[in-house]
Amino acid sequence: MSATRRAAGATARGVPGSPSLGELTPEQALRHLRLLFTRRPDGLLQGDLTALVPGPGGxxxxxxxxxxxxxxxxxxxxxxxxxxxxxxxxxxxADRELTTWIVLDASASMDFGTGRMEKRDLAVGAAAAVAFLTERAGNRLGAQLVRPDGIQRIPARGGRRHLMRVLRTALERPRVPAGPQTHTLAEAVAALQRAERRRGLVAVVSDFLEPGWEQPLRALARRHQVLAVEIVDPRELELPPVGLLTVVDPESGRRREIPTYSKRLRERYAAAAAEQRAAIARALRAAGAARLPLRTDRDWVRDIARYAAAQRRGTGGAA
Structure with a gap:
């Protein structure tokens, strides 16, 4: 069976000390994110970077x-x-002024989660990390959000007030009903590639389960530094033995009853999911994008901090 199936009715669980953004009001969520990244988590991000992924400059x-x-x-x-x-x-x-763009996937497959939070909340957290870690005087932040009613573009501007506006808009985006998607991640990436000619950092935050994004992402990476933040939930990688499970494909709305008590079926599902993720990783590498995988059941703040620190070490501490 396809590894893109979703368990129907699954809910995200909060973890003490690390609340799910979906359980907070927009004001509480924004304050929580600001505290996370203005404190430079775990001491790993001390120092000043011109980008989350240091680039060559001009x-x-x-x-x-x-x-x-x-x-x-x-x-x-x-x-x-x-x-x-x-x-x-x-x-x-390295360029002293950086324009950062966040392309946020808000398709139906992102409204799901069985770990510490839903994928949509983790996507906003990843966007906040990129925004806060690239924030400095002269830098600008813009966003393209894939919504059910179209591609929402927020022009790039500087300042903390604008940064918080971008994050609030991402937090308040509507949920998407199951069924064929009118607007796609590929459209958002292609639109940004056409509109933004000045070189900058582009963070594409998605589960990359939707087809068709490979070529637009490759074209985008020819001019911009691209970071692909891959959002994954553990149930997309393996099925638990919970008996008869009702699952739904959010992209088509199709439902099926899956007998998860079958060990062979669970093994086939895990193998198909592993191959799917490997294919996504190969496609991102071929497109020229850096890859940052995040999971809803892991400490995502620590994962981002380690990634950023590793990138800085790889460039000798500076871009």
């Missing part, structure tokens, strides 16, 4: 010897290479 800097398999040959410094007879690459300074 201003030329000094040259250094070329490292095969590490450096992009398009950055070859031919003058230095000819002068020294040793291949050199031209380094660049």
């Amino acid at each position: 201003e030329p800097d000094e040259s250094r010897p070329y490292a095969p398999g590490v450096d992009d040959v398009r950055r070859m410094d031919w003058n230095a290479t000819a002068r020294t007879t040793v291949p050199h690459v031209r380094m660049t300074l």
Whole structure:
């Protein structure tokens, strides 16, 4: 069976000390997110980054010897290479002003969760992480939200008040009824690629279960630095042995009765789900996007902090 099936009527559970955003009012949720990321969780994010995923920037800097398999040959410094007879690459300074765009998937498959929170709440948390961790003087934040009534575009602006407006809009987005989706993640990505020509950071937050996003994402990554935040729920990876389970595909509205007491069926489901996630990872890698997987049953704040710290270590502490 398809690994995109969802358990009908599943609810998210709160965890003491880490409330689900869905259990809070918008004001409480925004305050909770602000406290999480302005305190730089777990001490892992101390210091100043120009982006959650450090990028190459655009201003030329000094040259250094070329490292095969590490450096992009398009950055070859031919003058230095000819002068020294040793291949050199031209380094660049990181851009001091960053425009960050958040593309938030609000399709029906995101209104689901059996872990600490629903996928829609985790998606807003991930968006808040990107927003707060890239917030600094001169930086701007914009968003594209996939809604049932269309693609909602919030122009990029600076300032904490605008950042909170973006997050509030994401928190208050309506739930999507099961059935064929009128507007898609692929449309939102393609629209941003056409409209935003200035290089920046784009965080695409989705479960990537909807088909058709691969080519638009690849085109977007040619100009922008793309971070794909993959939202996953444990029930999308394996089924619990709970007897006869009613499941629904939110993208089509189709329902089925699944006998989860069958060990063979559960193993087939887990194998299909693992292959599906591997295919998504390959597609994201082929598109040129960095991948950050987050799960509704894990400490997502710690996962983001570790990811950001690892990215900084990989660039020597700066972009």
